[in-house]
Amino acid sequence: MFFLIVEEPDPSAPPPGSSWWLEVDFRGDPSGCFYLGLSEEAAATAAANFLGAEPAAAVGREDTVNVLREMANMICGATLSRLENGRSFELSSPRLLEGAPLRQPDAACILTLDCGGAEAGLWLDSSRG
Amino acid sequence: MAYRVLIVDDSPSMRSFIRRVIEISGFDCGVCLEAGNGQEALAVLNREWVDLILTDINMPGMDGAEFVRRLEADDCLRSIPVLVISTDSSNARIRHMLALGVKGYIAKPFTPEALRAELERLLGVPHV
C-alpha cells in the first residue's frame, strides 16, 4: 500500500536520521508501545504512494501525518499478529511525537528503504517507566 | 445499479484509500459515506440506507466488534453485509468477527486488487 522496498538489513547501518516519529500503544499479552521513525524522504514517498499522488511534493502535512499514522498502525498490528500466542491486541490511535523517543527500547531495528530509511522498535510494559 | 457504501475507520487516509479503490474498480458507487467509529456509523445508518459496510476494528469510542454486534441486534441493519478491514489477522479475532456475522475479512496491508475481489464477491462484478 506504500510501495516501498525494504533493502537487505545491515546490522552496522547507522540510524537514518528520522524526521518523523510515531508511537502506538498496544494492550494484550504482552502489552507495550511500538514506535516508528522515518526520514523525510521516506515519509514523503510513502504518503504520496499511499494516496496515489504525483508528485510527492503535492501531499500536504496533514495528509502526510494521517498516512504515517496508518503506517504505524499497520506495522504494529501486523507485527503483533505474527506472535504465536494466538491472542488479539487492542491498539491505541497512533500519536505523532515531537522528537525521537528518549528511552532505550527492548527491541529495535533499522530499515533501509529504496527511498530514505526508517527505524522501528518497541517497549514491553514491564520495562516502561 | 448505483451502490451505497459506508466506510468506517478512524484513519482519514485509510477511508480515502478505500474510497479510491471503490471508484477505480468500476463500481457505480452513487454514495460513499464515511464514519470515524461505530457510534458515528450508527448515526449515519439512522438516516441513510447502504448496500455494504466496510469497517475497521480498532477505533476509539465504539470499536468495530461492538458496532457489528449492534448491527446484528437490529432487524433491518443485520441484512447489510459487513466486510472487516483490520490490522488484526489473528485467528482469535477472525473467529470472533465471523461469529458476529461478518461476510468477509481483509487484513491490512492489502492490495487494491484484494479489496476489489471482495467487493465483487459481495456486490457482483461491475459492468463497464
Added chain:
Amino acid sequence: MRTIVVGVADCAVSNDPDAVLITHALGSCIGLLIHDPVARVGGLLHYMLPESRLDAERALRNPFMFADTGIPELFRRAYALGAVKNRIVVRAAGAAQVMDPDGVFQIGKRNSQALRRILWKAGILLQGEELGGFSSRTVRLEVGTGRMWCRSTGEPEREMTGSVHLAQGVVEWRTVS
C-alpha cells in the same frame, strides 16, 4: 494469425484482429498486457527495470526499458488507436527471481512494486497476474479476442483469466479453524 514478437525492452500495440503479440524470457522482467475489448486494441510491454532516473539518457533512447517510462508510453499508444482507459483489461507476468538465488538484487520484486505503484497512481487495477516465483515465462495476447496466456518454464500454458490470484490481504476466513 500474424505473430508480432516483442523483445526485451520492447513494446507493441495493435488493432489488427489477426495479430498475436508474444514475448519470451520474462525472468525478472515484467510483461504487461493490455486490451480494450470494445475497440479491439491490444498492447504488450516487456520492461527490464523499475526506474529510469538512474539512466535518463537511456530512457530517452528506449523508454520501454523502464517501468516508469514504458508503461505510460504503452497506454499512450493504445489510446492513439482508440482504446479507452476504463475499458482496458490489464494483466501482468514475470518478476521472477532468476540468476539471483540469494535475492540480493531483488530486481523482480522492484519491478513488481514499480508496476503496482504506477498503476495505482494512474487509477488502474490488475485483472490477473502471474508474478514472482523462480521461473522464466512467456506470454501472448490475441488482439482479436483479448485472450491472454502465460507459460512458465516446465509447465503447460494456461489462460490468464479475470480472477486474480488470491491477492495479498484477503483472509480465507471460511477455512479458519
